[in-house]
Amino acid sequence: MKVIRSIFQMQEERIEIKKKNLSIGFVPTMGYLHEGHLSLIKKSKEENDITIVSIFVNPTQFGPSEDFNKYPRDEKRDLQKCEENSCDIVFLPKKNEMYPQYFFTFVEVEKLGEKLCGKSRPTHFRGVTTVLTKLFHIIRPDRAYFGQKDAQQLLIVKKMVEDLNMEIEIIGCPIIREEDGLAISSRNVYLKENERKDAILLYQSLKQAEELIKKGEKDPLRIKEEMKKIILSGKNNQIDYIEFVDTKTLDPVSKIKGETLIAIAVKTGTTRLIDNIIVKE
């Protein structure tokens, strides 16, 4: 496994791979790798000749009052996991090389980036699409892998790739959960013991919504009420949003019809958690 830390070296390496006509699968991450990331790596290895994982805690996707500095990092363990999972290349660019002084250029997907998490994190998705554009240009992957957990991010990245004519296949992979249902996230390490219990309620509320819809309920408002009750039964939970939206446009739906994305964001203690489920009528 090659560990590459400079942009130039990564470009050189990519040129060599392309010369050999090998396909590249790319898994962009912010490190602190967990089962969710590993499922993306596994999928990439199945579908490509070469799998490249990037580890970069991207400052432009954090708001000024967010957790950039305390975001969990463990490079040694991450590299070990990549090695164990037979990654070909791990790319760890430096912050100052990715964003030198006088960095002015941003890529933004309007409309889609303003909804759901965009309301409380107004510059978040702009940071995500900007860093991904840079990484896509440096690595030029054939396919890139993203978790369905960040459903809005997945949709925005697909839209960016389509709008800007990037020839990259964006592949969404299922949410990986703990045994009790909590969606796996690097931020879960922030949760204190009593908060960890309340965090389970996010998934339970989504399961309850699914159940109600199976029984024939079609009114998002009524389902939302039930979900609220479940989530707020945890004393540490504070709801940011519970939204029923179209899976393509992220516009709110007034009736469950066809495919609907139910997306939630909850502050459990000081930790912001997100989860979602796609339901079919």
Added chain:
Amino acid sequence: MKVIRSIFQMQEERIEIKKKNLSIGFVPTMGYLHEGHLSLIKKSKEENDITIVSIFVNPTQFGPSEDFNKYPRDEKRDLQKCEENSCDIVFLPKKNEMYPQYFFTFVEVEKLGEKLCGKSRPTHFRGVTTVLTKLFHIIRPDRAYFGQKDAQQLLIVKKMVEDLNMEIEIIGCPIIREEDGLAISSRNVYLKENERKDAILLYQSLKQAEELIKKGEKDPLRIKEEMKKIILSGKNNQIDYIEFVDTKTLDPVSKIKGETLIAIAVKTGTTRLIDNIIVKE
């Protein structure tokens, strides 16, 4: 010469060119080709195996009250000029394919795009960088050619390429002028006879600035006064700006020192003209 009108066909063609390991020079234009464009094509032909010219009047770089609809177009003459100048491919994408319904993604170079022309045309450069990102992804050129006449555009495109790690060499080419000094532009066709005479004063004011600096004048304010007098001696001229700026940051300079860009924008009648000159201390 191949004339290509679909994005997919252009991508296929580019894949074939790359398979043969040929270099691509790219000249993006809005058509109505003139000597300025032809000088870019000539340069591209000197430096690359294949030269691709795009002709696309890009709606996103026009403001709502600007001249998108009346912008001069003459496809037949343009294709003839490309043929005469031995272009290999002319790419004429369709508006609806470049910007389908629900197009949401924009590329923006902050700071640099807000100065000079950005003040009176706030979304102009965002449109330019967005369409160029799309065209760069579709064509994947090794080099792309731009006129120094659009000095701010050239600087912004260079910055975008650097910030987003696009592996494209951006090459600026000298301003091409009429015999009387008027910088050649597609918009010159808008000028009525009496306006055409006043339009010459832009270049004359720049030459006067250069003269004064040669004689030792270092104060932009004093030079600006002289330039104003010259430009406003034309009754049809209305000054948008006369600016003395750093050639890298576009920040105003308070003293002529090293390289300075003198950039001007003037409305001659209803036609907005720009011109510039780089002076050295």
